[in-house]
Amino acid sequence: MFKKVLISEDLGSISNGIVSILEALHIDNFQQVQYCDDAYLKIKRAEIDEHPFDLLITDLSYKEDHRQQKYQSGETLIKALKQEYPNLKIIAYSVEDRPQKIRTVMLGCNADAFVCKGRNGLKQLEEAIFKVYNGQTYLSPQVANVLRKSSNTEIDDFDIEIMKLLANGFSQDEISQHFKSKNINPSSLSAIEKRILKLRSSFSAKNATQLISIAKDLGLI
Amino acid sequence: MFKKVLISEDLGSISNGIVSILEALHIDNFQQVQYCDDAYLKIKRAEIDEHPFDLLITDLSYKEDHRQQKYQSGETLIKALKQEYPNLKIIAYSVEDRPQKIRTVMLGCNADAFVCKGRNGLKQLEEAIFKVYNGQTYLSPQVANVLRKSSNTEIDDFDIEIMKLLANGFSQDEISQHFKSKNINPSSLSAIEKRILKLRSSFSAKNATQLISIAKDLGLI
DNA sequence: AAGTCCCTTACGGAATCCCGTAAGGGACTG
DNA sequence: CAGTCCCTTACGGGATTCCGTAAGGGACTT
Structure with a gap:
């Protein structure tokens, strides 16, 4: 199972929910940040120190505040990290459920999983962690079809x-x-x-x- | 301090955050629901049984699922409850920070407080509980001015x-x-x-x- | 080379939008 | 009552959008 996990999420209470899942999986080496930039720096630092993270669980939208951020959203963070550290697994955990957004994150940013926050969000997150650990991708059931159906959109x-x-x-x-x-x-x-x-x-x-x-x-x- | 509190919030992890605040305030008589309709029914039931709730903390947006709901959003719930039970205090706890939304909830639905989920959300929620208990209204600092400045909008x-x-x-x-x-x-x-x-x-x-x-x-x- | 398919570009006319000007009417005032 | 203010309504003309038709050019096939 994953050895070292980073949680990036600006809402403390949701962060706590994720932690409880990790604990249930006996993953106790994890850290939490509230800003995208902190996530990026922590991951970079860990790589340099040769104790890299092997999983990032990140929100997509972050409330803006006084702190100026280089990475304003989870998408930009994911894209940058996946380019630099292709081995790092990334799970997006967001309230978003709009098809186009999910396509962007999965196909454009190369995330490994997309879990929708919701009544069963944490349970789905647990599933996602297993799937991703086994080298698969994961999508919350309610949006599972958005990638298959290339259906309509040849919108470029x-x-x-x-x-x-x-x-x-x-x-x-x-x-x-x-x-x-x-x-x-x-x-x-x-x-x-x-x-x-x-x-x-x-x-x-x-x-x-x-x-x-x-x-x-x-x-x- | 409040004696009996209801939390209505579809995300379990956020609900837990709220609970931790209540516990810190030594309010141990509280209940949680994940659907607006359940909130309405529980409050109605408690009134009939003459053990009414004196505070409701509710989210505004709820993910839709298979369960058909009469009250689709926190706004409609708040409005209905405030009309039937004017003594019940209501705090809206939401990621929303758009002025018009806040005006609707505070002025149109008559909520007692509006707290924005965010990095300091829980701390602000605690403040809101005190203010509301003392018969005042409360707004998160970052949106505190939206009601005063009737400013521009005479948009009807x-x-x-x-x-x-x-x-x-x-x-x-x-x-x-x-x-x-x-x-x-x-x-x-x-x-x-x-x-x-x-x-x-x-x-x-x-x-x-x-x-x-x-x-x-x-x-x- | 001729044919086709697809895409870009062009043109023209009807509908709609944009914007200034102005007439009509109700409310309120000196 | 005349005067004003404000709002609704009306009109006209230039700009823009909407939509059908069609010419030109590149790629590819036969």
Whole structure:
């Protein structure tokens, strides 16, 4: 079983819940931090000292406070750590249950498991720890299907970028200018229009406003 | 000090944190539930049995699962309880920190305190319990000003309704028709336009799309 | 080389949004 | 009563969006 575990979670009481799971598994070598940056530093330090952590359990969203952070979210932390220390196993433990978010964390950041906080969250976390220890990935049952169903979304970064710009009040023409200035193709007004039309139809949105409303609800932007 | 306390919170680990606070205050007569409906029933039952609760500490958002609930959120629960049992003190304990949400809970639902979950959440919860016991209200320091500053927002239900319709893809003309059909005034296209213009300018949004994006971020819709 | 498929780009017209201007009406005041 | 303030409603025109149609070009097949 895992020998050395780090818990990164800003809410003390949830942290305690995780600790109780670890204790039940007789993992007593663990540490806790409340900030992403602390997690990063502790893991780096442990690697240098040649007593590395072999599991990180981390939240995704952290309340901001006075302390300026380099890593603002669990996603950026996970991505950075997985690049530097591919052997470190990482479990995301979050209230998030939006498909796109989970895809980002599992596929974009390469987390090993995604457990949704909820009534059975701790039990699922325990399962996740076993699975991950055996080299498998794990998803909470209620979201287990989001990766398999590539289903709808051939929505790429370009689409996301367009929607972000729309949400920031850019006109279609301004979006076109924006991509032209960054030498990103396609960039013509027509192409932008077409892209937005495709997005609207795939989300059955009557206009750009509703499109952005839906995209926000889905956590795409 | 409070004699009988109910904790309503779907995440077990957070519930444990609250319990530890109560124990530190030597309040040992408390019960825990994980669903709003259970909270309502327990309080009702206790009133009938003439051993009423005198404090409820409740979360606002509950993960949905198979159990169909009459009260879907903490807000509806708080509002209903405060109407039936004005003597019952209620503390909302939530990750929410959006001004509009807090206004709704404090002013619309008549909660006695609003504590933000966060790094110091439990300490603040303890303060809130004292304040509320002394007949005062309490807000977490980081959001303490949201009620005083009535500041900008004279955004009324009509504005909110317009924004919801916009988010659902209605054109300005359709919104006008909508209000006409419900005999709500103002309803003319011009009036709707003017209202949206005011909303856009008060949120400095370049167009309706950005307006809805901002409104979503603020939790207004 | 011709054919096709797919993608980018272009154009035009109808609908909608954006914004300034202004008329009408109720409430309140001197 | 006239004057003002505020709100609702109306109108017009320029900008933008929406949507169908279509030309151009690259990749790939036959």
